[in-house]
Amino acid sequence: MxxxxxxxxxxxxxxxxxxxxxxxxxxxxxxxxxxxxxxxxxxxxxxxxxxxxxxxxxxxxxxxxLERWERRETEEVLARVGDEPDPYARIVKVFKEANAGYRSGRLYLAIAAAEDNPLVREFVQRVSERRMQYLVQCYEALGFDATRAQHWARFAYATFMGNLQIRRDTPDLMPGGAPFNEYLKLMIKTLIPRSAADVTPVVEENHPHVVPLRRATDGT
Amino acid sequence: MxxxxxxxxxxxxxxxxxxxxxxxxxxxxxxxxxxxxxxxxxxxxxxxxxxxxxxxxxxxxxxxxLERWERRETEEVLARVGDEPDPYARIVKVFKEANAGYRSGRLYLAIAAAEDNPLVREFVQRVSERRMQYLVQCYEALGFDATRAQHWARFAYATFMGNLQIRRDTPDLMPGGAPFNEYLKLMIKTLIPRSAADVTPVVEENHPHVVPLRRATDGT
DNA sequence: CTTGAGCCATACGCCCGCGTATGGTTACAT
DNA sequence: ATGTAACCATACGCGGGCGTATGGCTCAAG
Structure with a gap:
């Protein structure tokens, strides 16, 4: 045969x-x-x-x-990041690459939109969880404890996903060229602290002009 | 008749x-x-x-x-924020409220997923642009110039949208209860600086933490 | 009581996608 | 040359959603 x-x-x-x-x-x-x-x-x-x-x-x-999608999706991620040893550079790299291309993201949105299909849901869940897991590891490598790494990873991933959505729904609101690079830089600077020490609330002595940030969240 | x-x-x-x-x-x-x-x-x-x-x-x-959706959507936003005069509190409020409910967001995702339909696309675009415009005004009221306000507004909106997506696709990755409040607090702290001075590179001397607070709603 | 408008049911034809049955064509092996 | 397997075309029945035609019921106005 x-x-x-x-x-x-x-x-x-x-x-x-x-x-x-x-x-x-x-x-x-x-x-x-x-x-x-x-x-x-x-x-x-x-x-x-x-x-x-x-x-x-x-x-x-x-x-x-869906199998083809999942396979190529994970391959792609690994190919993107390569063998970058520095966790900071790794997150920057993956974030920039992810926000650069649109095809892959558009496909994700289309697939995820059919979450009522149990088969689709299964694949989307795996892919999404794998991505998050990767990000969490990156943030842990930056010095965050498990909980904080979870939060920051989710934060970054959500921002990425939202950017996708904005690009699709209102492309005129998503700039290109230099303004986009500025935007990217802002997000990277905000979402990827160089080390955990930069963001963990140091209750005792803190850096100069950092506003204490009053308690904004009250429980229900 | x-x-x-x-x-x-x-x-x-x-x-x-x-x-x-x-x-x-x-x-x-x-x-x-x-x-x-x-x-x-x-x-x-x-x-x-x-x-x-x-x-x-x-x-x-x-x-x-779609008309019903658009109408109730804008009404809801206005009802949420109420007449909060402080721009900081306003963003916090709208962000928290938006992340609290899920029904409205799930509906948005479902509608936006059908962007190939020109009619749907038209409505989604209007709703989305209106939301962004509102956020931009909030950030401008915080003292940001137009460009930076755009960036921060887009950033915050993307994060919100991404959270929606995560909730839908991988609900187990989106915590509830106390951890969620921690997560919310982190996002708010990161996405809503108390004033532009906290984040804008200080080229020349600027006023401490004075919020200009100009009217955020201008009619067309 | 009759009339007419508002509201809905029933029945029909149409399109289109799914799945099956079956036959045709090409290429390769023996 | 002939059989066999890979690959595809053709034809059919079925389900289900769209839109139309038409008739029945109800209630208020006259």
Whole structure:
């Protein structure tokens, strides 16, 4: 039986991976419901006959697409950060890279929007938790205790996610070029203290013009 | 022709508002595509016959629902902040209130997820820009210049939106109770400096912590 | 009592996506 | 050359949502 030689030849034959890739493409553009067999087949220049040869049903395609997404997502993160040893530089790097590209983020938003689908929810949860876990480790490497690292990681991750949302919903409110770099610098400076000592409330002697910040949160 | 006396009586008769409200409910749960005429009719205990009496087609329902959403959304914001004169307290208030409730945010995420629909996109853009504009004014009232206020407002808004997303996608990563209050406190402390002097690089001497406090609401 | 407007039910045709059945075409092996 | 497996096309039935046509019920006005 010889594995199908699905090289990059000029063979018009499709593979399951091709379908999964196409599924992710249309999903990024039109959401989960856009992943329909017949439209996808048209898009790929074939008919359903092809699809139901590679997959038993639509859900199998969904699963394949989500697996491809999860795989490439984690690979990407690891590729981004590389082997940066300094935790500060590591966070800066991952934050900048994450805010630079939009394709990946847009895809996440599209997938996460279908959280009612239990299959989707499962994948989104794993990917999201993995990202957060990574960030938490980074902040712990900066000297934060577990709780504070959790808070800062969540804070940074939320900011990143919100930026994605803003880019999608109101792109005119998200600057590009130099202003964006200024914005990025502000976020980095704010979200990534050089060490835990910079932010932990030092009750005794504190640095010059830091306002004590009255208790703003009262319990319910 | 006599206007329909659609009072709040115990009349089992449905009104267009009832349909719009129901549309928003299912939209929060199942996204835009969940707003289907027949399922909605079943949910309301009637049939399509009723729907096509109140609306010419599905798009009209969408529009009505979105208008209701936009209206209540802006009302809600104004109601939240009340007449708080201090800009610092104002931001704190709106940020805390916004992060407290989840229903409203979940609805936003569901609606914004259907940004491919031009009608939806129009409403989402307006609502989102209005929120941002309000935040920008708050930060300007804190003493920031236009550019910096923009940056901080976007920063804060992104964080808020990201928190929503995290709550939806990975609720176990978003704490509740005391830890959440700690988290909130951290964000507020970080995102809302008491005055611009605390964060702007002091190029020339500036006044201590004086808040200019100029009116934040200007009519168009 | 009759009329008419408001409100809804029923029934129909249409489109479109899912899944299946089945047949056709290409390529490779023997 | 012939069988076989990979790959795809064609055709069908089904479900379900949209929109329309039309008829029934209710209540208030006259």
């Amino acid at each position: 010889k594995a199908a030689a699905n090289g990059s030849d000029a063979k018009p034959n499709l593979t399951a991976e091709d379908w999964a890739r196409a599924a992710l493409e249309v999903m990024a553009a039109g959401g989960l419901d856009a992943v329909a067999v017949e439209p996808l087949a048209r898009r790929l220049g074939v008919t359903k006959g092809s699809f139901y040869w590679h997959f038993p049903n639509r859900e199998a395609l969904l699963r394949a697409a | 006599k206007a329909a006396a659609n009072g709040s009586d115990a009349k089992p008769n449905l009104t267009a508002e009832d349909w719009a409200r129901a549309a928003l409910e299912v939209m929060a749960a199942g996204g835009l595509d969940a707003v289907a005429v027949e399922p909605l009719a079943r949910r309301l205990g009637v049939t399509k016959g009723s729907f096509y009496w109140h609306f010419p087609n599905r798009e009209a329902l969408l529009r009505a629902a």
